[in-house]
Amino acid sequence: MPGLDEVRGAAHGLRGRIHRTPMIESSALDELFGATVTLKAELFQKTGSFKVRGILHKLLRLTAEERERGVITVSAGNAAGALAWAARDAGLPATVVMARTAVPAKIEAARAYGARVELVDGDLVGAYEAIRDERKLTGVHPFDDLDVITGHGSLGLEVLEDRPDVDTVLVPVGGGGLISGVALAAKLLRPGIRVIGVEPETADVVSRSLEAGAPQRQPTARSVADGLAAPVCGTHNYAFIRDYVDEMVRVSDSAIVETTRLVMSRTKLALEPAAAAPLAALYEGKVVPRGLTASVVSGGNLDVSRILQA
Incomplete structure (x- = not known):
């Protein structure tokens, strides 16, 4: 497995080629979720996503x-x-x-x-x-690849460099590439930090894999958060999540939709449903807030006609 040196090397190689996305605070979201929240705004990344x-x-x-x-x-x-x-x-x-x-x-x-x-x-x-x-x-596998995982680790480095007081990091999970890199970087930098992954209830292949003790397939995975409907849990990703992630939680599609609308309304950030899943875990009470919570807003490539329909 790659270590902190490899993650830092990846971050150095990416510097100047991609954006260093901001951390955004909102008192309206703090009040809404009953937590102190900061958003890692990857919707402002090149191509509109962390990928x-x-x-x-x-x-x-x-x-x-x-x-x-x-x-x-x-x-x-x-x-x-x-x-x-x-x-x-x-x-x-x-x-x-x-x-x-x-x-x-x-x-x-x-x-x-x-x-x-x-x-x-x-x-x-x-x-x-x-x-x-x-x-x-x-x-180029979209998530089950050590180089891809290491590159995503640059996001975890940025979160802790910009907000070293973060206690909990919430990450949306599809096949597991993003959370693998974020958790690797975060846990190696600060072992006591809490990393929690969030999946849709109807696309929960990583949770199923952890419960089964091995990577699983879920070809019928469907969710309004289309970016999280992965049909498989990656082999590498399974190992990183097993070793570095503290907890996986599932949220409903209805909570994802409502949270997307609420966050767009309160912050004016045009996040896609996959990016709202971690905040939906706060909305549904699936995660108990503790200290400063960083939520990864993974992208902003939303289908406006689908998410805003009456």
């Missing part, structure tokens, strides 16, 4: 032969945009495999950054693997 951290770090570490073949990933949307942007920046051809039912704005974003988008029905992972092997492309 560029890990994916760009991965691309920077590819060999010349891997770069020449071109890169491919599979994604609900944000990883697709991140790979497309990072590959364009690096001068690499990129292919992304997405569900035909993915958020249209996320599909168009990947195309706008120059990626070849393959829309498929059914087994996304199977389609990704088949296209990768047939075209001899270099696979």
Whole structure:
């Protein structure tokens, strides 16, 4: 497993290439959630999500032969945009495999950054693997990759550098890439900090994996927080979460929707539902506040027509 030196090295390599996103406080949110909350605003990151951290770090570490073949990933949307942007920046051809039912704005974003988008029905992972092997492309897994995890660790470093008084970090969880990196950095810097992952009740493959004692699959995962509906728990991610995360909690889709609306109303931040999931855990009382709580606002690529419908 990578250590703190590797995370710091990743952060150094990303410096100047991506944004150092702000920590935002809101007295209205403190009153709403009955907690002292600070938001790590990754919705202001390049491509509108945290995903560029890990994916760009991965691309920077590819060999010349891997770069020449071109890169491919599979994604609900944000990883697709991140790979497309990072590959364009690096001068690499990129292919992304997405569900035909993915958020249209996320599909168009990947195309706008120059990626070849393959829309498929059914087994996304199977389609990704088949296209990768047939075209001899270099696979960039969106979460189950040590370089991707290490790149995401840069977010954890920034949280504790900017707010060393943070007691609890809340992180949205899909396949586990983001929380793996954040928890690694946070726990190695301050072992006593509390790291809590939050999943939708209907897309809880990581919680199921921890309960089963091994990575599980959940091909039927669905949620209004589309970015968290991962069909599998990554093998590497399972190990990091098992070793570094204090607790996993599940929240309802209805709480995610209501929290998204409340946060948008109180702060004017256009966060996507996946980014609201950690705050939904406070809203539903699934997490007991303790000291200063940092919540990772993971992205802002929301489908406005879906989340704001009456």
